[in-house]
Amino acid sequence: MLIFQCPYCGIDADETELSPGGEAHLKRFGPGASDEDFESYLFMRENPKGVHFERWRHSNGCGKWFHAARCTMTLEVFGTYSAQTFEPPQEIKDKISQKRPGWSWRNFS
């Protein structure tokens, strides 16, 4: 079972206290966007074997959204971080680099 530490209340919350929120760091394309951008925003998702970034919500807890970096193959959790960011903090990227040298995900590495 996944256990994430919620960055807002500090609880080590197991999966049953959390709600999944899908892929992290999506950029929204709305009215006025090109068909290609809108399609990609709506439908195109990463499905990696390995390093992945997701949004989760501590729904049965403090209620806050947060980000998580984990490995989809081993379920290893690299870390959790604030929702108020457009990209993973350097500290999280460094942790991943230690354990998965050469990793990349979308335009992060």
Added chain:
Amino acid sequence: MFDASTTYVSLEQDTSLGMITLRADLASDKLKKAINEIGLGDLPAQRQIVSSSELSLGWMSPDELMLFCASQNVADIVQTIADHLAGEHSLVVDVSDARAHFVLKGAHIREVIAKLAPVDLDPTQFDVGELRRTRFGQIAAAFWFSDQTTAHIICFRSVAAYMHEQLIRAAASGSEMGIWSEA
């Protein structure tokens, strides 16, 4: 179907507890003043609950507190806090009727809660002074201990019947596990 007289901790739903939800910048001086004004000292730290003889104030999230008081004092307290917070982005709302409050008493309260919530109830991990938001079975809830043999649980009133029934089942006489018992 279930009879509360057959439980190994005492269990009652208490309707006399007033509950006020308070959303604001927790670092605000105006908020601190308001909390002092109603008779409490420092705001609770993360996941803590502070109490005086008449009030308790729990930390719910980085921008939310929950105040517990006698139901007849709710209106006055809401007014006092709202007056202090005038001009600040904040919310002070009486949610007493939207919440249900259960009180468990007995030597075995820790194990009864552990049967329902994904929380480590070992005394080194959770003790008096902490407020934990979590789930009980399939519903969101929060709980705290006012002493080693008294637990308070709150949940939405719309699911109070579910909470009551699952507490009775978890505390059914004959299902004792005998861990973390105070007596």
